[in-house]
Amino acid sequence: MKRRSFVKGSLISGAAAAIAPVTAMAKPEFDKPPYVEHYELRVYTFKNEKQQKTTEDFFRDVFVPMIKKQIYEPVGVFTELNPTGQTKLYVLVPYNTYVHWEGLNYRLETDKDYWTKGSAFLNAPACDPAFERMDTSLMKAFAHMRMKELPPRNQRIFELRQYKSATEAAGKKKIEMFNDKGEIDIFKRLGFKPVFFGETIFGNDRPNLTYMVTFKDMDDKAAHWKSFVDDPQWKKISAVPEYADALLVSKITSTMLKPTDYSGI
Template sequence: MQFGQSEDILHDYFKDALIPALNRQGIENVGAFEETGETLPKKIYLLIPYKNMQEYQDVTDDLEDDTQFQSGSETYQNTPPDKIPFERYESRFIRSSWGFANLVKPGDDLDQFELRIYESYNEDALRRKIKMFNEDEFEIFDNVGLEMVFFGKNISGGQMPSLTYMLAFEDKEKHQEAWSKFGNNPDWQRISILKEYENTVSDITRVFLKSLSYSQI
């Protein structure tokens, strides 16, 4: 986001034009978040779940013919350059895996989120890490109280090759307790030392988010 610039134009566009238009086309549970803390430049995240790439293409094309969307987005589209609230945006496509195939909407009491990006040094390392999740880690997460929202392999964007997933939690204390249980879990300790899963993660990015008032997650 642009430092010192009003964000209202972008929030109104998401809330009153884009998200309702996506809902009309059957896209549910669109998430809208901002980073917690005082990190600059400020970032806003939009999470849009599509069933497949064809649905993404169809929805994108249909937005051009949605007169309600076009009318609702006029203020945003006509904003002059010196008033636009962001510098640039980045899009990332993330493909879910069989172990966690669909986005899961968390309970209303879970409005804090952790976004985690695991980078791998090559594609085979990423394949092995995704296998580790599919066959063991999802079950461990569930057992220790780490609430998954989505998981998938990044197929475009930065930090490639990589996977991304999101966790929802009530507060940081309970979140930390769950991660502590994960580290001490005997199944995790067993699989973490298997030779097959050596050198699968070369870097981890953690981003803490909070849902915006109009978020559907």
Template sequence: MKTKALLAIITATCFFSFAQHQNANRQYYQLKVYSFDTDEQMKRTDAFLKDAFMPALKKLDIGPIGVFKPRATDSVTPKKTYVLIPFNSLVQFGLYEDAIMDDEKFQKDGSAYLTAAHDKAPYNRIQSILMRAFVEMPIMEPSKLDGPRKDRIYELRSYEGATEDLYRKKVDMFNAGGEVKLFDRLGFNAVFYAEVLSGSRMPNLMYMTTHENQEIRDTNWKNFVDSPEWGKLKVMPKYQNTVSRNEQTFLYPTEYSDY
């Protein structure tokens, strides 16, 4: 029994050491999704993000920070703002809110938002999604697109799995299977690929690709679907039925977004 217990401890120690090595250089991301009832709420939150929140984060060497708005769908534009924040560790993520609340300039510049009355809230709700970068792309790469921001297509995709096992197989498809490399080869300008650690819909992975305009986005996806790499990947038995729900959101960067 002692021998078995010792072997179990050694095995567990080796596993956690390997896991720590695998995760050492992988960033964590928080995606904050603000929803609004009115345009006035959206304007107040935009001012807060631009003039108080982002400068406070940069004092802590957190960034670059992406701020995005949804594109109109069927003549309706959802009243939402998406904020993407990178962190080098879970500790940094866990401490940043307390740190900025101790910043006097943040408190002053963000006072209209921070001290809003209960019946004049600057948003309806905030959804927070915590993610960990894929092994194949451990660090965020802000898009290098330089065309007009109003024309750019930032495509945020969410892939849910029916079970944890199927979800992990889809993550493997991106990493070991070569899907990340294929997107890179075809010029998708990915910002991140990540496993969702905590969110309202689990199990789940998310990623964001960027394109100069809608036409280029459509062409890129056609090239992806028609590629020989995807033709082989999609029929592999181990990768079958790995996605139960695929949600895509088209965004564009605000003028004050870092990318």
């Protein structure tokens, strides 16, 4: 999604949310399990430090506090651990339910304080934009891990991994490995401290699944992945012919991230 699409997209989802009263989202039944969380992932690309500062100022001073106030959710804000050139900014917004995603856009569109405080970012002129590009996707949590799990707030780095599949059937089969065959349990047992697992329901490079795991540092990351590859349960799962990566995964993307000082994750 390119810059300026945020406002247009928000207006569309705002109109959809207006069908039901906004106050309905505050009803207790929307905040009680069993529910399946959704995750919005935004990736901002910049051409210089000024753009990055404008965007980070907006998220630190306006967006993150507003989300805490509106839907009581922590927002993850990350930069690349070892960027090539100007870093990208990764923003992860959790929602208890899809309804919260719809309603938040409507509420922000009608919040004058939000538009006033965020004017430098939201109303940046075309000749001096706040970012070059924004890519966005919405994910639905896996059935076997319906809610995010926040890692300890100590020294940590994050790995954001995406598995792209060539077909819808292959993508569903790969998710089956996580949900039904114990792959998520292996991650937890080996101490990866996964934050979320999500199936992308709209966004780029579909079909794909995306997940985030946590490490102390790069040496810790290497040790954990070695333990995963050597794990007897993983060897048993991956040895099943129908679960071969060559059949189910066409591309794997790994991005190492570090949290900003104002990140809620």
